[in-house]
Amino acid sequence: MIAILPTLAEPQSFSLSEKLLFAALAMASVYSFWNLFGRILNKILQSKKDSSFRLFPITKRIWDFFWEVLCQAKVVRERPLPGLAHAFVFWAFCAFALVTLNHCAVAFGIGFLNPAGEFARLYFYVAAAFAFACAAGILGLFVRRFLVRPKWLGEQLSYQSGVIALLIFVLMATYLAAFFVTDAGPDARILWWVHTLTLLTFLPLIPHTKHLHLVLSPATVFLSRGGFAQIPPLAGDEDFGLVAGADLTQLVSLQAYYCVECGRCTEHCPAANTGKLLNPKEIILGVRAYLNNLGPASDQPLLGKYNSQEAVFQCTTCGACEFQCPVGIEHVPILVGLRRGAVNTGAWEDEHGGKLFLALERGSNALGLSPAERDKFIEKQALPIFDGTQEYCLWLGCMGGYDPKGREIVTAFARVMKFLGTSYGVLRKEKCTGDPVRRLGNDLLFQQLAEANLETLAQNKVKKIVTICPHCVRTIQEDWKEYGAPPQVEHHSEFMARYVDKLPKQPSEEKVVFHDPCYLGRYRNVYDEPRKVAALAGDLVEAPRNKERSFCCGAGGGLAFLGEEDGERVSHKRAAELVATGAQTIAAACPFCNTMFRDALAATGESAPQLLDIAQLTARGLPE
Amino acid sequence: MKIIVAIKQVPERDAQVRINAAGKWIEEVDLQYALNESDAYALEEALQLKEKHGGEVTVVSAGPERVGQTIREALAKGADRAIYVASNDLGSRDALGVARLLAAAIQPENPDLILTGLQSEDLGLGQTGVILAEVLGLPHASLILHVEKTETGLTVKRELEEGWFQTIELPTPAVLTIQSGGNKLRYATLMGIKRAKIKEVRQVTASDLGVDVPPVVLMEGVTMPHKQKSTQMLGGSPKEAAAALVEKLKFEVRVL
The missing domain is CATH 3.40.50 (Rossmann fold)
Incomplete structure (x- = not known):
């Protein structure tokens, strides 16, 4: 069967000048790649060591690597269509590793995959299937970025991404086209050269663009700090948090460089969604710009030119950004780190914040x-x-x-x-x-x-x-x-x-919508338990954003105590979503959510649903 | 500007006080202590003057060993150094005795300005600062909300009754007792605490200072306030009850 299908055509011999030209171009490409990539790597390695980082237990790291990198689970789950398109591109790149090595080796007559051999033919077909999916995927991503233009990708069109997409498409197209020509003709040679030149152009572009994540993110998913929104302990007497470049740790620098600028963090951020200054993606890119311009040894403050103090203090620490990030950037420790730098040195002055601190310095609550x-x-x-x-x-x-x-x-x-x-x-x-x-x-x-x-x-x-x-x-x-x-x-x-079996089920057809508190859901992974309890009181309905994607009430991160917010209130936006489910009752499971929604519902008017904690809902069914 | 701030450590405002066995003071075991509130404002005013005009802020505090914690807090907030007057019998001294102790510790420093809180949250005498000025032979003003340095001395804003204020001028050196609320207090920071560890705290005792005067005022005893509730029901129609309430608020409670 295989024998009657065409196989991959490749040029049979290369002249000396062709060989020399290819060697020179390849060296220039690799040099150009390393020139910038080496500098970036240096900045990361020169950053402060993460003293609390522990490689073990390693099994979770291996699992995360398998699930999130190799299977692309998070990329696909949280944005199914573009996620799948991305996964095809990624899988094609994996499959192409061997193809590309062989492609280069062919120039020197040492190709190790013989297109006539059984294994190589089969492998080339598999790679072709991936190449087809990849070409379709990259085309889809191109259409999304340049025609659909979701606002999370940023207001400015990234032409770099367009060039990269074109290069990837050409790589795949030239590979696939080689199945339809013969070894002997000039077509095979032309295709080989176009493929090669595209490849050699692509390589040095990687460190210049967000496509740096191709090289870095597999490593960083593996090297995550572990845990969710984990705030690392301060190391020693001179550590006050992220004050200046010298405080950036290797993990923070690594994360700053491998951001893919996909904007999922911003898409889910309650502050960014209610017209505030904070944009978690820009915070990470601000750190990157700082590292590019000043480096990891600088004593220039991190907050100021590259990141705004005001924005940093608008974070509710809801963790939606960190949860969504497909490359494992830990936004919460970075945002809290920047706050630590400002508060531990006394640089943050805020009337409400100062009041809260003094209340707790002198009192108990x-x-x-x-x-x-x-x-x-x-x-x-x-x-x-x-x-x-x-x-x-x-x-x-x-x-x-x-x-x-x-x-x-x-x-x-x-x-x-x-x-x-x-x-x-x-x-x-x-x-x-x-x-x-x-x-x-x-x-x-x-x-x-x-x-x-x-x-x-x-x-x-x-x-x-x-x-x-x-x-x-x-x-x-x-x-x-x-x-x-x-x-x-x-x-x-x-x-x-x-004890849900021992608690009375209330004979009621009341529609109840449960709001997942950030600190119970994303922070503690508890989603089913409160639902089981809330279901005692009526029929559960879900808000459009629920469980891992629940939208914050606006109170976290100390913001409940910082007074009026800029722009639309986060609590109003979330309350409106909950009201829109048509439920008669909103079930909360956090006293902060409760107090935020109480105010927000009071503003919506007479027909607002009742707001009760799951404990109150349960107590309602108890005998007097 | 060389500024001295006299501060006092008092039981935390939230503390649940009990009277001790002798019935002459509160039981100190298990109590949490904090910096006296108006002293915190005095320190804040001193730090702001230093930030504006340069100079040095020194805190002075008398009391048993536990006072060290409050001194460190003041150093953490930005005071440059401290004088600690070690004294385990502060309770048996009257305001005059304490003022003499503080005066003896302050005198050799030759400060331009001495600030202290208006009164303490525990005894509430409101005398120590004023007597301190007398002992040192310096001009003084009390109930001060704001201090400004001028060419020749100071311009200060005093609080009077019913929302009235008075602006007066003083030469330096002078003693001012500071009223709470004139400034926004700064919060203690981790960096401040770490830096405070290397700041100088000079310890002196009453005998070093050569102050040993018997008290002229003796504490006879302390008692808990008596709780009493006197609820009055205002009868009649809502209109009559409201009128009666306004009457009482105006003339009995005098809040209207």
């Missing part, structure tokens, strides 16, 4: 209220005090202890625990976990709060914590680790989901 208020609430609700005999410590958090709506959630959850017969108690004294100051970059205050709380918990011999606030959960479990071993902690959705 982010709301700046007297702890007597918390005592009164505990007394009024007759919440049991934790004395070491109960199973759970019910952590109130600032919202649960001081905010009227947060208190309603705590009260409802306490009823659920009582109904289930779970023993619990609350602490007499509790300080803010430090979530808002951690995300705003105030390491001094965060350390003080974490240490004070760890001490209180140790004194009280707390083994298990349950709380209504996903921010508390995250901060206790992940961020406190720097200062001690925190007790086991879980969110009330996880707790209630375990």
Whole structure:
């Protein structure tokens, strides 16, 4: 069968001058590639070492490499059509590695794939299939970029991308055309030369354009910091976060260089979507521009010419950018790193931020209220005090202890625990976990709060914590680790989901839409548990953006305390989406989301759906 | 400009105070301490003057060892150095005794300006700063919200009652007691704390300073405030009740 099909034509012999010309051009191309790529590599290697980086456990890295690089899983999943087009281009490049090596070797008469041989013929056919898919894919991507023009790719058309697309198309076309000519004719030689020249033009263009990701991103997916939105510990007495170039670590520099400028981060960013200055893609490119112009040893501030302080402090740390990034850029640690640099050195001046810091320097909670208020609430609700005999410590958090709506959630959850017969108690004294100051970059205050709380918990011999606030959960479990071993902690959705069979199902046809809080979903990977609980109260419907793609309420990253935002309010945009589902009830699972939506719904008018925490929804079905 | 700021460490505002066994002071075990609020504003004013005119800011504080933490906080916020007057019997000294201690520590420094908070959050006497000025023989002004340096001395803004202010001029050196709220306080930073570690804290004792005067005012005892609720129900129609409420707010509570 194979024998009757044409095979790949290749020129049979090359003259000496052809050989010399090819060798000279190849050397020039490689030299030109290395000239710039070597400089970039140097900048990355000269950056500060990531002292907290650990290569092990390596199995997860290998899996991520297989799944995200080789299978292109994230690229395809989050943007199916362009993702698939990209995957075809990528797979074709992989398949072409051998083809291209052979193609070059042919010039010197040392080709190792014999077009007449069985293996080579089969391989060339497979490569041809990929080449066809690649040509179609790159054509599709070209149409998308230059005709459809999604705004996430930036306002300016990237002509470089057009040139690269053309080169890739020519590479594939010349390869495929070689199946339709014979070895002997001049056509084979022309095709060979066109293919070769295209290849040699393509190579030096790589480090000049975002196509640098071809070389770098496989390495970086493998070398990610691990974990999601993980804030690395400061290293030593002179580390205050990302202040100047000298503070950029190798991972940050690497990430800055391998950004593919696809704009997925910006497409999903709540700040960028509500008319704010922040554009996560531009933050990464700002770091790249800094490295290009000043290098990794510079003492020029990172915030100023290349990135704006204002933009950096508009981030809600919702992590949508980091989750979406197909090449594993860790935006949150970079944004928080830049904030740390500004706050730890006192360069950030903000009326609301300063107030929050002073409230927590002198007091115990982010709301700046007297702890007597918390005592009164505990007394009024007759919440049991934790004395070491109960199973759970019910952590109130600032919202649960001081905010009227947060208190309603705590009260409802306490009823659920009582109904289930779970023993619990609350602490007499509790300080803010430090979530808002951690995300705003105030390491001094965060350390003080974490240490004070760890001490209180140790004194009280707390083994298990349950709380209504996903921010508390995250901060206790992940961020406190720097200062001690925190007790086991879980969110009330996880707790209630375990007992969902014992909790009453309400006979109701009420449509309920669940909003995924960022710190429960993307940060903790908990999606099904709160849904199971919310489903007790009615029929679940989904918002268009849900689970991993949930859109922030606008409160995270300390922004709940920073006063009025510029542009459209993030909470209004999200609330409108939730209202549009037609649900009678919005189920929340975070007291911050709750307070943001309460204000946003009040602005939408009379017909607004009711807003309840999943604990309140559950408590509604309990016998009086 | 050489500025001295006298600061005091007081129980944290949120602290739950109990009276000690002797009934003469509060139980200090388990208490958290912080920088007295108006002293924080005095420090802020000093730091802003230094930033504008150059010079040096030195903090001075008296008390037991725990005061060291508050001194470091002041150094972290930007003070250049500190004088720590070690004294375990501060509680048995009256305002005059404390002022004499501070004066003896400050005198050899020859400052251009001495700032301190209007009053402390624990004792609330409001006297120490004023007596300090007397002991040092310097002019003083109290309830100051803002200080400006002039060719010849200072122009300061004083707070009076009911939203009135007074602007007065003083020669230097002078002592000013600062009212809370005149500035925005800066937050403590990690860099500040790290830098504070290498700043000088000179320790002196009462006997080094040669100050040993018996108190003229003695603390007889402290008591918790008595809680009392007196709820008055205003009857009649809503209109009559509202009128009665306005009457009471105007003439009894005097908030309108």
